[in-house]
Amino acid sequence: MNAELFSSTILLLLVLDPFGNLPLVVSSLARVPAARRLRIVLRECLIAYLILLAFMAGGHTFMQWLRLSDVSLSIAGGIILFLIALRMVFPSKEGVFGEVSGGEPFLVPLAVPAIAGPSALATVMLMASKDPARLGSWTLAVTIAMAVTTLILLAAPRLQAALGERAVSALERLMGLVLTALAVEMLLNGVRSFVAQLS
16 A cells, blocks of 8 residues: 555545544434344445545536636635534534434434545545546545444444443544644645645
8 A cells, every 4th residue: 555545545534533423323323223233334334435436536527517626625625624623622512413313314414424524525526636547546545444434333332332432532532633634734735726826
């Protein structure tokens, strides 16, 4: 695995935030029979994966239709990542994505926005638009990140029980700190590109 593929995979893992989603998965599936929980997590992860691939494949064309530049997407993606990271570092009672309604989850809130949220969608679109020739590498990065995320979420009840709420919260905050730095870097890259276009 080359350095760029490795860094892209780590970025996607931080954006997908599997450890931060552990409490959400556990609470969303609390009223669901135990026999169905694994199927639901697999289904939601598969839906999120397909959504991410769709945005990666069609994101550049979508941006052209809306007349959006890579610079604007980089700045917007950085801002969204930063806001998500802040909520990870300073969590609220409702969690990163707000309150979760009862019943069996379908598409919302696990697939979207917990896994394939705005920051993840912006990230894959940015990756694809920056270097469309490397779409295969970006797809591999998304696949690896989603595979790791799926494994962690499948083990959500056991992991939360083994680690405890404090350890899960600490992991989420740590990931939030790293994501904050990545968000600032993405924002600065967008600003640098914008300034370079002006000069």
